[in-house]
Amino acid sequence: MLADVNAWLPPLGDLRLFAPELVLVGTIAAVLLVPLVAGRNPLLAGLIAMAGTVLALVATGGLAPRVADGPQGAFAAPGYAAALLADRFSVFFKLLLFAFLVLVIWLWLTGAAWRVTRPVRVGAIGGPEFFVLLLTSALGMLLMVGSLNLVVLLVAIETASLPSYALVASDRRSRMGAEAALKYVTFGAASAAIMVYGISLLFGRFGTLDLGAIATHLAAHPGTADTAFWIGLAAFAAGVLFKIAAVPMHLWCPDVFEGAPVEITTWLSVASKAAGLGLLLRVVTVLGPAPLHVEVATPLAWGVGVVAALTCTVGNLAALRQESVKRTLAYSSIAHAGYMMMAAAITLSPTAGGGGPGFTAVVAYLMVYVVMNLGAFGVTALVVWQTGSDHLSSFTALGRRAPWLAVPMAVCLFSLVGLPPLGGFTAKWYLLVALGKGAVAQPWLWILVAVAVINTALSLYYYVRIIRQMFLVENDALPAVPAPLGGVALVTGCAIVVLLLGTLWFNPLGERATILSERLFGLATTAERSQLAMVAPAADSASRAESPLTGAGVSG
């Protein structure tokens, strides 16, 4: 066994499946090394990061046809399931993350170019280290959605988390940044430690670190879903819920989002949550829906449902009394994570006819959420750069002082509420339809429908408060707010897309999301996963025989 492992080398083809990650790693190296030749230039580092990300986005697009026929396992040592997976699910999330990363770097570049011409009021962040950390956290998030191996997932979550802690403190003179980073790192260390303990329990119970193998084992021996399994799974979930910022692991989120530089808040509010949600969906898809798993899926569905309802309600209630716009948006992002987790609960309901509508809802919601959240944070960033504060009073009379910022902000905020004819309404519509369809088979889902509707009404108050401050409160003494053209283009683009998603793209979004979710999850069932686990080592040994180097190792 030991000799066999020693002799094994991954086939070269496996590396091609991870071209996006490799491009990103190359970019990280370039960002670090180029300053040795060209000198320390923040703008240059930003441009290299941007170019590398665009290249990685293209590489991900090129990966799509390769995984069109089904999931591809990679790095499967003999006798083991694949350590990494490339499938439509991970390709979708990678495209989303890379596209978002491009926009965040664009936002940063806009701000950096703008600051050169302005008196600096907010601590400037930038430099090669900044982009190394940003890209490394992106790398971790990519890996989070591309594996079922518990150790790989652990490494991925930590790769995403550790640079994020440092990014929050990247403005080293900021008192709020230092405090936010301290809270983030202590919370993160605690939840990661608990997650590792959960992994050790799962490993002890099943003798494997592969979630697919655990699911297969559970299907074959229903009695193994015992206390040790549930404690292990709950402890593992602590780490995942930390990334999503779901109740009860949400306490870090508002402090970190308020204290971090606004570009980093933008990045974390979408990317960290999207990756955590992707991980959660993958875990529940593997453990849940197969018919043999009722005794696992039902408690799991209840667990996810209760956490989703709590997350949503806590987020919205806490947002009601915030004075800081960043903090309000942080609580709003907690609430939106709750809505998306509701859809995850439907996918687990054993008799709800599979997860189809639930997955469609998650995919549609994520696509809309990325755009409207970027718009809202983008405007906040532009206001913070000029006024030096994100307090509600900085937004006073913005409708007069900077209509080109106030109008996109209003569109994005109304969309976050979920009012028609905006994208947020489309997302909520698909969510409620999916919940309703699920509730026909599982009456307890009506509770989630009620929670979602009540929360939407609650959230109206604090979003509209910002809009009221921008348009109805007048103060003639305040000067106009100039803004860089690139930033205005970004937020206006977001507002236009949000508007289109609510009107012309209403049906296309649903159709696209349905196609995507069918493709994403059609092959991700437990049966096919375990089949993949069986096939992968065999396929690997075939390719190993072709390679003289590894072939010799095996015979020796």
Next chain:
Amino acid sequence: MLTIGLTHYLVLAAALLCCGLYVMTTKRNAVGILIGAELVLNAAALNLVAFARYGAGGLDGQVATLFVIVLAAAEAAIAIAIFVNYYRVLATIDADRGDTLKG
């Protein structure tokens, strides 16, 4: 004569876990909280090695332990850098003293 078996290791790891959780929840000093987290990580590492030795998992558990050790080191490095920065700004590493952000 007493034979040391899986149970002994698991009980020790559980005791470490409880110590770690206690330290994490009661300490105000940020370094203390980090030490608590390290205790929990060590409990998990001990579990993994014990299960690898006595359970069905084989080498997987030991490989996982190596990863856990590396992650613990990386986490401590980042955490202590952040604590130093916090100290420079606030002249304390008491986690409770950072109360600018709340609500």
